[in-house]
Amino acid sequence: MAPLEHYLILSAVLFSLGVVGVVVRRNAIVVILCIELMMNGANLAFVAYGRFLDSMAGQMIVFFVMAVAAAEAAIGLAIVVLIYRNRESTDLDEINLLKL
Amino acid sequence: MEIYFFYMFAGGMIITSLLMVTRANVIHAALLLVLTFFFLAGVFVLAGAEFLAAVQILLYAGGIMVLYLFSIMLMNVEVAVRMRQWHRQGVVVFVAVVLLGLQIWAVLGEVEFAAPKQWEWSLGATPGNVEAIGAVLYTKFLFPFEVASVLLLAAMIGAIVLAKRRIER
Secondary structure (H helix, E strand, O other), X not given: OOOHHHHHHHHHHHHHHHHHHHHHEOEHHHHHHHHHHHHXXXXXXXXXXXXXXXXXXXXXXXXXXXXXXXXXXXXXXXXXXXXXXXXXXXXXXXXXXXXX | OHHHHHHHHHHHHHHHHHHHHXXXXXXXXXXXXXXXXXXXXXXXXXXXXXXXXXXXXXXXXXXXXXXXXXXXXXXXXXXXXXXXXXXXXXXXXXXHHHHHHHHHHHHHOOOXXXXXXXXXXXXXXXXXXXXXXXXXXXXXXXXXXXXXXXXXXXXXXXXXXXHOOOOOO
8 A cells, every 4th residue: 555645645646747738738629638637636635635535525525526526527618618619729829818 | 556556557658648738739648648548547547446447548548539539630730820829928838837836845845744554355245446436426425426427418409509500491
């Protein structure tokens, strides 16, 4: 059994890669994919803590995070498809109506 | 033995997610994310969450990622590949990653956890992971479970309303 630190470092690496992707990439779909990656990093931390605290709550929270992720994917993709229909592109730099 | 499998899954996960963040083609990124989810399911099994590993493969790799691939097919991928892929935000990324690393460093030194219990397992006598999850899900977590169903219904209706075209009569 790998120690807790290894699980936490792995989940932190996944989360950080997701953050880098969200900040750096310009394609809207890749940004949503990176958000999924961040959620999975958080899920891994929940599962690892649940295992080491001998509690079922960690796995239950991951279960609900997955339900929220499914909802988020459906709504987010619908919004991206709408943006693509209006602007013919998924480039985040062109979605700048709120910019001063 | 178990720890070698952990390192194998962890290495595969880091490599595939790194490739996913850097690929220009959206379809390649989505497929690499599916691979990452498979490796994560392996890590879940090692952490004693077999049910979540199965749900991870069925729901994430099988359901959500297919949804992504279908919506990618609705868009023009070739144009997106040719455009510039990166914001020039190296400083922001550097600061964000350093802050995250400091937080993780602070958390890791805080508490010492003992090694988890290893249960004696015998068929029929010990409740499995699925049984344990079911027992908790329908008693203690019943209210969040119902709220999740309402959330999924709202998301379904919202996605249909957002993405449908106006029908002219």
